[in-house]
Amino acid sequence: MASIKSSSHDEAILRARSVFITGAASGIGFALVQEMLVMPSTIEHIFASYRSLDSESGKRLLDLSKTHTRLTLVEMDITCENSIKRAFETVQACLSNLGLHLLINNAGIGDHDTFLTATTKSMELFYKTNAIGPMLVAQDNNLLFISAVLAAWNSLPKTFLPLLKIGKETNYTKGRSFKAAVVNVSSQVASLSSPRTNYFSYGCSKVALNMITRCMSLELKREEIVVIPIHPGSVKTKSNEGGRMNPGDASLQILNVICNLQLNKTGKFLSYNGSQLPW
Amino acid sequence: MASIKSSSHDEAILRARSVFITGAASGIGFALVQEMLVMPSTIEHIFASYRSLDSESGKRLLDLSKTHTRLTLVEMDITCENSIKRAFETVQACLSNLGLHLLINNAGIGDHDTFLTATTKSMELFYKTNAIGPMLVAQDNNLLFISAVLAAWNSLPKTFLPLLKIGKETNYTKGRSFKAAVVNVSSQVASLSSPRTNYFSYGCSKVALNMITRCMSLELKREEIVVIPIHPGSVKTKSNEGGRMNPGDASLQILNVICNLQLNKTGKFLSYNGSQLPW
Secondary structure (H helix, E strand, O other): OOOHHHOOOOOOOEOOOEEEEOOOOOHHHHHHHHHHHHOOEOOOEEEEEEOOOOOHHHHHHHHHHHHOOOEEEEEOOOOOHHHHHHHHHHHHHHHOOOOOOEEEEOOOOOOOEOOOOOOHHHHHHHHHHHHHHHHHHHOOOOOOHHHHHHHHHHOOOHHHHHHHHHHOOOOOOOOOOOOEEEEEEOOHHHOOOOOOOOEHHHHHHHHHHHHHHHHHHHHHHHHOEEEEEEEOOOEOEOOEOOOOEOHHHHHHHHHHHHHOOOHHHOOOOEEOOOOEOOO | OOOHHHOOOOOOOEOOOEEEEOOOOOHHHHHHHHHHHHOOEOOOEEEEEEOOOOOHHHHHHHHHHHHOOOEEEEEOOOOOHHHHHHHHHHHHHHHOOOOOOEEEEOOOOOOOEOOOOOOHHHHHHHHHHHHHHHHHHHOOOOOOHHHHHHHHHHOOOHHHHHHHHHHOOOOOOOOOOOOEEEEEEOOHHHOOOOOOOOEHHHHHHHHHHHHHHHHHHHHHHHHOEEEEEEEOOOEOEOOEOOOOEOHHHHHHHHHHHHHOOOHHHOOOOEEOOOOEOOO
16 A cells, blocks of 8 residues: 555654544554554554454454554444443553544444435434444543543643744644544535435434534634544445545545644534535 | 414415324424414314323313314324324324325424533434434335325326316415425524534434435425425423523414425525525
8 A cells, every 4th residue: 555655745744642543443444554554653652443353454453463563452342332431441551641642533334225214223323333432432521532632732741831832843843733633534425415315324323423523623622622524535445335445545635634634624524635525 | 372364474374284293292393283273274184293291281282182173183202113103093094095295393302411411322312302203204114104295195186287287376276385395393503504512412413303304305306395404493492491482483483484385495404584594
């Protein structure tokens, strides 16, 4: 897979010291991990969660973790609160006082149905996985990840602030575009302006995820934490075999968007190419 | 309560022969029933569903049904598929071949929470009641209401069509603005353009209801059935004690919007005053 260095985005450097990405055993999640391991970055810790490593890419993720000490695999089912809590404790123990700089809520499910074929069961399953799951991962009322995200900034000794103001012109902080960020992988299918009737239960769950993300962005703006929903493009994955991009190319573009995130983007629905999508 | 005739909307006549409204035992639902009983209309049947008649307005609804033969009460819990099916069978038996001209999905729940206090339980309860419930009521895969809506038009003898084309200029059809319509009571809180962080679980369920409504509108446009989400305004009800309008005034405005519905409005997010809201 081409690294972001060889793409047209030579300047893109991911200025985050710690990253947690969910749903990393396949598709876009796996491709994001692969790319983060080779791209120019300040990353010291990549936490990659998975529900199962049974897939081919799952086995490759396991192999990657054996050869890259920066990569830690974490078992987590986003539909299970206890599982999320256990994953958090693992990540927190590894990070100690560093905190988390970037959370990519990528785990989710996708499938077709329509208004006429949707059922209570399909609606509930998609909502629980694609909307409530990312909400739980980001919440802090159960000591989950946002508390770690906040710690990332608050734990910096306050006396360093003047030095940081000087340091922002030096290499380490040059181009750092966010203090901490939450990126929720949504879908253009969630756009009420141009809905797709053949992704009914999925679209309902993803538009709710957009609302979750909007509300999160408002709650966390004062902390200067950037929160966005992102459309990853039409990506060829298990649940979208007709996708136009391969996961590697999609992950390059998504990471380029993340590298360029600024606080003025918070709460906006961004596409993989950086453009803003209508709700 | 002022009838629509005494308001500024003297021309508003509800050109529907049969109406089904959910959540009619209180708040806006009860006010809509009261108003439909006195407003200028062609209504022959009003079906009003309730979960419980224990409230003061519930008892008044029961009294109304005793004095108005056009009003039929139907017990229904929109979170229970079997209950919806039983209600459908009751309505279908009463309507025979007339079918249904207007379905107002009004039943729902409302309460406050935020991104930080929302729980799996609150998210699931709101989604099940405010999004999945109205979807089930409108679906036809379980022989529910849309099949009755479609029957309303399809059961007209096809030989009447030329007469209908002449008839549309005569009094009965003059001003009839839709063949059949589904009105889903949503909320401005569901607007991603201006979300309210203190109605988190509620907002997530209502934005999903907007997606449901958008998809329904696309599926049913070819049948010339109008489907809209409507924001009823800030109404003083049990779940919104700080509301600015009383339910009677809100219901007058909502019915005025319904009286003026045209096919070109289908799928648009309308406010009680008829203006279009951004997603």
